[in-house]
Amino acid sequence: MKYDLLHTEIYQTPCPDCKAISFPITNENLSNYFHGIKMNCPKCNANLDWWTLLLRHFDWEVPSYTYAIVGGFTTSLRIYMKAGEIFTLNLEEIGIPKESKILQISYTPNGNGLFPIELHGNTPARHYIPNSINLYGRPIGEPSEETPVAVQINWAEKLNDNQIWENLINAVESFTVKDYNSCVIPSNVSVESTLYNIMTKYFSPFSAKDRVEDFLNNGATYSHQLNLLLPLIAHTNSFPKMPDNIRGNLNKLRGYRNSLAHKGKTDKQIDKKTVSELICSAAFALSYLNLLEEKINGN
Incomplete structure (x- = not known):
């Protein structure tokens, strides 16, 4: 060769x-x-x-x-x-x-x-x-x-420990072939899973594992974690809150994900501009969560 x-x-x-x-x-x-x-x-x-x-x-x-x-x-x-x-x-x-x-x-x-x-x-x-x-x-x-x-x-x-990040890579791969609907679920999973893991670790010192999991799965679900608990934890650890535009796009992403998961389609066709903002927000959110976790561990 x-x-x-x-x-x-x-x-x-x-x-x-x-x-x-x-x-x-x-x-x-x-x-x-x-x-x-x-x-x-x-x-x-x-x-x-x-x-x-x-x-x-x-x-x-x-x-x-x-x-x-x-x-x-x-x-x-x-x-x-x-x-x-x-x-x-x-x-x-x-x-x-x-x-x-x-x-x-x-x-x-x-x-x-x-x-x-x-x-x-x-x-x-x-x-x-x-x-x-x-x-x-x-x-x-x-x-x-x-x-x-x-x-x-x-x-x-x-790598064996980067399956969450691989979900986002899969979303970008779907974007390159203009399969925009297929970008939604892996983008959402990458952020939701990362946030859930951080929340589980954060609350584990205060209660038993099964109670923490029940709280996150049945009480403070993803929307509450993203919009209420995350800003609170960031503030408690002297870390800036997630930018509103990114958090807002993650809420949109969650809505598209729910539509695809429950109805098999979205109410409105996802266009290139929309999916670009959703994937970019997911990428920014993963970096934000990784940086926040480093700050929590440091504290």
């Missing part, structure tokens, strides 16, 4: 004004956003509002930027193929861990001679990208002894 590995990165968000400087999507920058700490571009002094910055990624519909919001990596490389021959692309060999979830791959010929075609068996798997891919160099255009092909791979780490 002949290739040049270019780089592996999580795409950063560019300055909305000068475009010259990009900023990493990190918990530190999100923490500054939640604490109301003003951020400016050091080159053009543009005000950086993280909500506005990251919401743009959904408008662009570029997978590398969209997946970046949920920690998705992009690996870029150049392979060298010959027309009429098979090239085996082994993702583990180029440094992508074997257990990773492969989200999207693109192939772009950088010269004449061929176009890469993925090969598969007589029963292709439509919703799974394997770690080893056979590419056939279909001859096209002017003949060339060897043709460089740019390959871009979007992938996410698959």
Whole structure:
């Protein structure tokens, strides 16, 4: 396998004004956003509002930027193929861990001679990208002894303890194929499960486990946890409350989730703008809850 590995990165968000400087999507920058700490571009002094910055990624519909919001990596490389021959692309060999979830791959010929075609068996798997891919160099255009092909791979780490985050990755994956209804339930589950786990730990010192679970499952359910208990716990721990726009979108998300779960459809068709705000809010909420949990543990 002949290739040049270019780089592996999580795409950063560019300055909305000068475009010259990009900023990493990190918990530190999100923490500054939640604490109301003003951020400016050091080159053009543009005000950086993280909500506005990251919401743009959904408008662009570029997978590398969209997946970046949920920690998705992009690996870029150049392979060298010959027309009429098979090239085996082994993702583990180029440094992508074997257990990773492969989200999207693109192939772009950088010269004449061929176009890469993925090969598969007589029963292709439509919703799974394997770690080893056979590419056939279909001859096209002017003949060339060897043709460089740019390959871009979007992938996410698959860890044993990140199933909640994987739900949000699944939501973004559905967004990229414009299956907006399928974005709702995994986005909601990712936030609701995280919040429930925090609440369970928070109240466990004060009562027996079964009583805490009964309280959260039958008394203070998700809506009460999100709108009443969460602001109270944040205030008690000297942590800023969740921004109203994000909490409001989570309430909308819960409503869509209930409609899909109980009726199999939503009362109103979910459009791209709406689902972008819902997924982005879920991503922000997960970061917020992780930061809050760190503060609680510190206290």
